[in-house]
Amino acid sequence: MIHPGAMLGVLGGGQLARLFALAAHRLGYRVAILDPDPHAPASGVADLHVCAALNDAAAWQTMAEHCAAVTIETENVPAAALEHIAQRIPVAPDARALHVAQDRAREKSFLADHGVDVVPHRVLHDAADIDANAADIAKLLPGVLKTSRDGYDGKGQAAVNSLPELRAALSRLGTPSVLEKRVNLRDECSVILARAANGAIAVHPVPLNRHVDGILDLSVVPAPISADLHDRAVRTATRIAEALDYRGVLCVEFFITMDERLLVNEIAPRPHNSGHFTIDACHASQFDQQVRVLAGLPLGDAGLSRPGQAVAMANLLGDVWDDGEPDWTAALGHPNLRLHLYGKRGARPGRKMGHMTLAAESADQAIDLATSIRRMLRRQRQPAVVTTQNAAGAAREEALPISMSA
């Protein structure tokens, strides 16, 4: 066991590292991050920021020297980094799990080898593969072409409806890429679990996830799915964690087909956006669990702290800033709202800037509340303007806050 006071390291310094750091600090640990961006979201909360590229071997060594154990917040880290650091201190997850999860083609064959259903697909190694297998490939159309590595939030993907579109997309995205059949989705859900070194597993409540333009938009728990689907998803995720002899927090993303089949879309060897509801809704959040596994502490209780309540998590993308600074005053007036902002500079469309969670009596209510508050954040402000005098006598314009019932 690594005692509180020690330094825990994260490879990557995005919002997942920031949320990890906040959880680690609560337990008295210090946190080091490795990230090339001096303004990385986690930089403001980390105790040590090693400002270097994720593939910088000297920086891996610095992390190994300063930390008692190291984890990751993105799969776009060379597996060699974990291998290198593991020679000196514990790492979770290990290099093998990262190696599998960071490459879509490898991940899919690992899952299929372990009897897990995945989306019908084919790996394309070069453009000639298309012509050589045109008949088989045509069966996967309409499809989604995805780069094998480094994609996230729908980036590195293209919808393709014909062989000419596929050829164009492949030359744009590069090889190797994976062509997946476009699945007619009824729903999507994910299982977020933590597995400790002794094999103990704690599974968080399963969220139902809604994506817009390939980016997670909203998650809600408990997922309004049948008990049978729920159990199959949890069993499958557990099986994957065991097959990887996984240590750490693992997310398994599922597609639910119209005929209630479960297909694994992808796995993430780290906490996941669809598990952010756990921060406000569970006894131990996915980040608490990441800290506990890394430090060798017992797993926390992954269950809802208020069973019977539904909780929705809505992402706040840069688009919410389109009309200027969002109207936080109105949103924060809602007693059930928990707002999380990642301290990012520069709101760009599609960029994850923060999220909020809303508790309600039913899943539908939680979703309605979350989406209506989010709409209110970005609606045209200054509906009414009053002019007041400040102490210096200068005129100052103030927009009246929009009331919740408006």
Ligand SMILES: Nc1ncnc2c1ncn2[C@@H]1O[C@H](COP(=O)(O)OP(=O)(O)O)[C@@H](O)[C@H]1O
């Ligand atoms: N083969 C597919 N069929 C239908 N929808 C898909 C398919 N692949 C991706 N999507 C949609 O795009 C989202 C993001 O795709 P995903 O492969 O998970 O990429 P990322 O790594 O960016 O999360 C999915 O959650 C789903 O909503």
Ligand SMILES: [Mg+2]
């Ligand atoms: Mg995904």
